[in-house]
Amino acid sequence: MDEFKQNARLAEQAMREVFPATPLLRNAHLSERYGCDLWLKREDLSPVRSYKLRGAFNAMRKHPDVPLFVCASAGNHAQGVAFMCRHFGKKGVIFMPVTTPQQKIQKTGMFGGDAIEIRLIGDYFDDTLKAAQEFCAEAGGHFLSPFDDDDVIEGQASVAVEIEAQLGHAPDHLVLPVGGGGLSAGMLSYFGTECQYTFVEPAGGACLRAALQAGRPVKLDQVNTFADGAAVGQIGARTFARLSGVGLANTLTIPEDRLCTTILEMLNVEGIVLEPAGALSVDALKDLGQSIAGRTVVCVTTGGNFDFERLPEVKERALRYSGVKKYFILRMPQRPGALRDFLNFLGPKDDIARFEYLKKSARNFGSVLIGIETEDPQGFETLFEKLDAHGFAYQDITDDEVLAQFVI
Known part of the structure; x- marks a missing residue:
């Protein structure tokens, strides 16, 4: 067994002291529609309703002597870091843009309690990130990237460890959303050539596809933040080093309006609440179609932090797309x-x-x-x-x- 795989398994075992494995559930509706054995890895059912607490857990576990962790995030990463700061008894300072919805600020504060401090700085994320990194350098803390960190990548690979144990083997086909690449890099590094992959990005934030075309990480000229959990302007250097050989044929870009039709379908038919990024892997099935017939397919639903105030917009976009x-x-x-x-x-x-x-x-x-x-x-x-x-x-x-x- 290679070192990465062994470390991912150790991380997954350690996590059981904090939270249970997320369910891997067979979906009869989608299995019948696509003629395959379709399973959903429900990361939307983690304690913070996304997989992000895995990477935060692993980074803090591997740096026990660090008293201060700093991050910049307007969403799931902030909540994962907050949750783990409280668990490990670490001090956390979380920088968020001034424009962050109040709901996300409140949830981050709820998970972190007295262990964290939230600082609202900057109208745009680049300004927030710069302020967080400057503070971290001055305060001597450990900056915790949401994806471009080897410990985070290793922690996210615990999703693959659980899938292997729950399914009893590697799936034939794995469908993964891609933002900065932390989850996909970890999953690919764990399963290797044991399964086929489809890496899915929102059309307005296809930074992996841009990097594959350029042969290196490049900054997108513009990012559509609708699928905010995966809308990243530039893929990480460490994550791209692991993803650089996946090939354009194994990537998909999903129109944001079409994504809305899947969010509504999962809510109305299955009773599953998914945020836009969390629905990417399920929406990708429309493009995979007959290519997955007869196969064992796992879609990772990465998050369910959906603000229901956005529901009218989602309905509007779905109707227009349809x-x-x-x-x-x-x-x-x-x-x-x-x-x-x-x-x-x-x-x-x-x-x-x-x-x-x-x-x-x-x-x-x-x-x-x-x-x-x-x-x-x-x-x-x-x-x-x-x-x-x-x-x-x-x-x-x-x-x-x-x-x-x-x-x-």
Whole structure:
């Protein structure tokens, strides 16, 4: 047995003093849909509802003489570090952006109690990170990276140790979300060539794919933070050293709007609450399709820290992706009966979800922002045909990100 594998097993054994192994549960619904033996590794059921406490545990376990741990995080890593500071009786200072939702700040404080101090600094994470590292250097603490740390990578590999024990063998196919690469690097280092892998990233934060194309870690020009648990601007140097040979063919990028359809399905059909990053591996099954038929497949659901205040946004994005909700700007003739004419174009299953009309008396036409929901995307083709036939001018702005930010 190689040294990494042995150390991961030792880490997993030590963790049992703190929290039980997370469940590996067969999912009948997904198994039937994809014709495979599909299992979910439920990291969303850990004490902090993500796998991040594993790496924090292992790093603190291996540095027993360090009195102060410092990290920068706006989410799961902060909660994992806080939980373990309290467990080990260590002092922790956790830096979070000023813009961090209050719910995440409160949960971090709840897990850490008197063992931690939370400092809100910077509007953007880069500013927060810089402040944390400067403080750590001055205070002589141990900076705990969320992913780019050998002890953290080793700790995250405990997920693989548990899967092997629970399944009785390595899976045929392992589907893993990738953010900074800590979990995927640990899992790959543990299982090696024993299974096939699919590494999944959000389209707005595909830093592994960018690194594979460049041959080195590169900073993304822009990051979409919707799937915040995996939206990382640059993959870690240590993690990429372990992932550099995976090949582009084994990576997938998932549109954030499509991810919303899976979040809702898992909630409504399975009763499983997943954060966007936690749903990545399940959503990837749509692309894997028949390639996993007849195989034993494990999807790691990495987190369930979902703020239900985001649910309306998730529903909105899912409807738009599915093609059953559209927004457009309509030029309405300013004559009596024009609105009635338009309403007559709607089908029996078309529902007006938004309507804003600004009448300007000096003009012959007024602009209307309108949102319509329907049951079948084909209904929009019929509607647009009627509008064209009757000379109504309109612009579909559903997928216009700039306009959507202001009007939707």
